[in-house]
Amino acid sequence: MPSDRVVRFVVDFGRGFIGDSVNNPNEVTAPSAAPPKPKPASFTGLYQSFRVKLAERLQPFDVCRPIQVRAGSGPWRTVYAREVLSDPVFFYAKDDLGSRWTKERTAFKVWSPVSSKAEVLLYKTTKSPVWKTIPMKRNAQGVWYAVVPGDLHGVFYNYRFESYGETRYAADINGYAASADAQRTMVVDLTQSNPPGWPAPRPFKGRRPTDAVIYEIHVRDLTSHPNSGVSTELRGRYAGLVQKGTRVPGTSFATGFDYLKDLGVTHIQLMPIQNFNPAHSGGYNWGYETTLFNVPEEQYAVRRNVPLETLRETKRTFMDFQRAGMGVVMDVVYNHTVPSEGEWSAFWQTVPYYYFRNNDRGDNLNESGVGNAVHDERPMVRKYIRESLVYWLKEYRVAGYRFDLLGMFTPDT
Incomplete structure (x- = not known):
């Protein structure tokens, strides 16, 4: 040719x-x-990475102070601490980050070594103005802490940070309950989230993993259609998954919980139920865009605007499956978060850039295909993932996990 x-x-x-x-x-x-040949791309804002050797070694507390660099007569540019935060001096080994309630006091701890100031803001409701502002103190690893006397169960809170010349607000990434928009977490006495009869025995204990028969379901999909036979108010809800005696209308065919039990499955694998992108909570969603990893998604709860009831309904659902001989496996998405940056991301606001893989210019890497990738190589990120997994194992007694995009994690994690 x-x-x-x-x-x-x-x-x-x-x-x-x-x-x-x-x-x-x-x-x-x-x-x-x-067709005309494409013109060569005209790039602006080209960047290079380079190393600067300082005359004096930085001290750990220097990461929370303004650091800027300038090339020649160019503009001064802010230096953001990223890999330096993986130094052992910033590693916090204890497992008490977040809020810890007792009837006499609540302790708050949050890791944000780059912040020059941190405060706990308390609210009486999800929408009310600030009720109290509590100053926090910083320890050597960059953990800010405060103790507030009194019974704060049911009180909402978030953090206010000063970092890199900005004021930032963030929900607690270690929080256990949250408002529907995920902007405020809630202090909670976890014992009050236990339903009557909690806990149930672990049904698969002592058996071989190869004996497992796992059935994957979506909380909403299993019961949302009228033919599910589930009560109208329970369709698409956690409680609808375990309603007993349901049948296809006009028939004797079992549906929902009874159908799963009759199948003989040993485990129910729930598609993601960790709190996900509030912008999509009102519509259909598979849940692969987690926002707060320790909080159950509220849209599947019957009383979705009452955070404690969301926790209690989630536990009751898990317990009913367990009492019927079925363990609960959670589909978890620790490889990315949504949103990943900006004022709606608690991870970004707490320690900008640190929780995500990004290039030398600061752009988030899209290794997950959804806009960002969690940087599990970094010690405090890895610790966060592990502690979150342990929390669900202990507090909700889950039987196991299915990891989304497992190949994105390092073997150590």
């Missing part, structure tokens, strides 16, 4: 046709001329 000849290719899956203007001239018209 002459090198200057232009050929048009057509692929039409609707007709099952693949052809070109050379071999199928009656069906594919040859173009009169080649």
